[in-house]
Amino acid sequence: MDQTNLNNIHVLVTRPEHQAQGLCQALEKSGATALPFPVLEITDPQDIASAKKTVQQLENYNWLIFISANAVERAFALMEQENVVLPDSCKVAAIGRSTADKLHELKVKEVLIPQQRFDSEGLLAQPELSELTGQKVLIFRGEGGREILGKTLQQQGAEVVHVAVYRRVKPDGDLDKIEKNSVDIAIVTSNQSIQNLWQMAGKKHQRWLKQVALVVMSERNRECAKKTGYQGEIIVASQQNDEGLLAAVQQWKNKNRARKGPMADKNSGA
Incomplete structure (x- = not known):
């Protein structure tokens, strides 16, 4: 620069x-x-209680996928509130570089990101997510996010749970x-x-x-x-x-x- x-x-x-x-x-x-x-404006999701409950169960998941930097910030804030640490057993993925950068700031060392286009389709193109039979995936996102990522992962054998950790307000x-x-x-x-x-x-x-x-x-x-x-x-x-x-x-x-x-x-x- x-x-x-x-x-x-x-x-x-x-x-x-x-x-x-x-x-x-x-x-x-x-x-x-x-x-x-x-x-x-980024604010709490309407169902904050559900988000807190999900965060308390991270050890049940094989993959944690973060849709945005806001998802990272809000999810980790909830983890801190609930005294939860990121399980070593969980693999982590991010939609784009800014999201991965935010994860790195929070000491998450290994993050799967797309190599070319930085969106759901780009992440789905990664071979690590091509075969997920029997694996559980948790997707952190805002309210009203796209469904293509979760639906495609389900088609590839994963059990997918979405959790809204923030809401976007005009x-x-x-x-x-x-x-x-x-x-x-x-x-x-x-x-x-x-x-x-x-x-x-x-x-x-x-x-x-x-x-x-x-x-x-x-x-x-x-x-x-x-x-x-x-x-x-x-x-x-x-x-x-x-x-x-x-x-x-x-x-x-x-x-x-x-x-x-x-x-x-x-x-x-x-």
Whole structure:
């Protein structure tokens, strides 16, 4: 990241407030102006009692799979509350690099992650998960997560249990506080974030927001953005972590080097 030079670039950062600080600092260090605008709040699941009960039974599982960094943070917080330690007998997998990084921070040494695409399909492509007959798998996720991972693992012989350890809530927010001519590019890291940003913008701000370039985490995010109504350039980060997001912003800047200021057509209201 030493070669990252984002001078004069204004970046809308839509991560939850507690997860945005590191990325904002990295952007500022690279010369960009970070504009925090959380479009998600992370809170307890509606059935916290069930989550606590499941955490107390980790030794019953062969595999623990974490869907996101939020899942890691919330699951380990529950483990600490319930005086539970990660059993040595459990194998651990993560959907992407940022999730694996969070596990490594918590002293989990061996984590299975996808080698290419960082999503459920990428994890399912790993040979370690191809034959799970008779094994029990616990998937830590947020409420309302995708079902493809669990269903496919069941088809491959596993007994699968899902546990929701957090809930995503759309916060109150107003893009009136963000000058429309100051946003060059926005970082949005989930489908729900993409949709929440669009809804929070409302018709008043969607007119210019739809032209703003986006950095996203996956091809699924790209497709979601297009379906939602975004028409600007969409860059998929090569890595699902802060370094990958910064590199994607730099990639966008390099392609648009001739542009000195914010996008000219945002003033048109197109």
